[in-house]
Amino acid sequence: MRTLILYGSKYGCTAKCAYLLRDKLENADVIDLSQNYPVSVSLEDYNAVLIGTPVYAGKINKAVAKFCTANLDKLKEKKIGLFVCCGLPEKAMEQLETGFPKQLVQTARVKAYFGYQYEMEQLNFFERIIMRLLGKHRNENEIRHAAIEDFARSFAQENGK
Numbered sequence: 723m724r725t726l727i728l729y730g731s732k733y734g735c736t737a738k739c740a741y742l743l744r745d746k747l748e749n750a751d752v753i754d755l756s757q758n759y760p761v762s763v764s765l766e767d768y769n770a771v772l773i774g775t776p777v778y779a780g781k782i783n784k785a786v787a788k789f790c791t792a793n794l795d796k797l798k799e800k801k802i803g804l805f806v807c808c809g810l811p812e813k814a815m816e817q818l819e820t821g822f823p824k825q826l827v828q829t830a831r832v833k834a835y836f837g838y839q840y841e842m843e844q845l846n847f848f849e850r851i852i853m854r855l856l857g858k859h860r861n862e863n864e865i866r867h868a869a870i871e872d873f874a875r876s877f878a879q880e881n882g883k
């Protein structure tokens with residue numbers, strides 16, 4: 723029984739979370755969709771697929787959205803888990819549910835918010851201005867390690883069913 727973790731990431735937070743999650747699961751492979759699209763992996767080799775994305779300007783990662791839409795029929799046959807990294811905790815689940823295709827959200831056995839991270843020096847000029855307008859001036863690391871652990875535990879239980 724193998725698990726595939728797919729993610730998109732612009733500045734590395736979702737990537738970090740994907741690998742933290744991988745370390746808590748048995749037999750899991752990780753692929754960065756934002757670097758490897760179209761992905762060469764065969765979904766037939768996996769019975770569980772976990773998909774993670776950051777949110778920018780209210781939208782999920784483009785490569786993630788594209789992959790989910792293009793492979794919706796195959797994904798619906800899998801045990802699905804979805805996770806999101808974003809700076810607005812109160813909007814996290816709403817952004818997850820509106821960002822991923824509806825049918826995938828309905829199929830998902832576990833959905834979670836893993837927190838967020840950003841470093842001002844990594845951002846481009848416009849992104850820095852946006853962050854300043856939002857009152858954000860310093861680097862922040864709010865990755866929710868407990869949420870990643872809970873997700874892995876819940877998914878392992880669900881996956882056993």
Ligand SMILES: Cc1cc2nc3c(=O)[nH]c(=O)nc-3n(C[C@H](O)[C@H](O)[C@H](O)COP(=O)(O)O)c2cc1C
Nearest residue numbers: 731732733734735736776779780808809810838839
């Ligand atoms: C320019 C910019 C726009 C962002 N827009 C949103 C947003 O609309 N909603 C949100 O919840 N978080 C937003 N964030 C926070 C990111 O989603 C968060 O930093 C996330 O951890 C980034 O993940 P990544 O490093 O994997 O790309 C934004 C961050 C930046 C820098």
